[in-house]
Amino acid sequence: DSGVTQTPKHLITATGQRVTLRCSPRSGDLSVYWYQQSLDQGLQFLIQYYNGEERAKGNILERFSAQQFPDLHSELNLSSLELGDSALYFCASSATGTDYEQYFGPGTRLTVT
Amino acid sequence: GQNIDQPTEMTATEGAIVQINCTYQTSGFNGLFWYQQHAGEAPTFLSYNVLDGLEEKGRFSSFLSRSKGYSYLLLKELQMKDSASYLCAVRDWYGGSQGNLIFGKGTKLSVKP
Secondary structure, three states: OOOOEEEOOEEEEOOOOOEEEEEEOOOOOOEEEEEEEEOOOEEEEEEEEEOOEEEEEOOOOOOEEEEEOOOOOEEEEEOOOOHHHOEEEEEEEEOOOOOOOOEEOOOEEEEEO | OOEEEOOOEEEEEOOOOEEEEEEEEOOOOOOEEEEEEOOOOOOEEEEEEOOOEEEEEOOEEEEEEOOOOEEEEEEOOOOHHHOEEEEEEEEEEEOOEEEEEEEOOOEEEEEEO
């Protein structure tokens, strides 16, 4: 158990809908990262937050957005969902955002039908 | 561009040694990471190399040659529980400072009795 929690574990929704994925980092960690893992693309970095501020952006679509709240939990919002958005979404956390070890949560499996 | 290559699949025998190679071409370099991921689970950190040479950690060792853009993960005394995907990742530079992880698609290792 990494100490990172993600909810929900599974999510099934229809095309065009909007969903919110939630992540709580390890106690004391200030940085949160979101990743998408699909069978054909592997693990792709989406976005990083540090202490409430966006620090870096990867291959995140405009239909996706995220935020980190004052209590350091983070939410990833996915809208106008398409079949291709079906994937495992992982959240990871690290202490400072520049340290080398990231701790991954168990993931949310999103299925878009 | 960013490119990380590793074999898609490998098979090895319990008790043996296996070497998983990774080659990378990235616009910047600030460390190479190996993660282990069992099917349907979160990636877990195995090793980190930022300088050339070998880092040993129990049954696992990781080697880096920055001039060749090459790394390998060596697993000794293979156990059945080592059957998993092994992800190679490079940390890039981003806007003049430390960047985020770029992952390869992973090598699925099957350990047979």
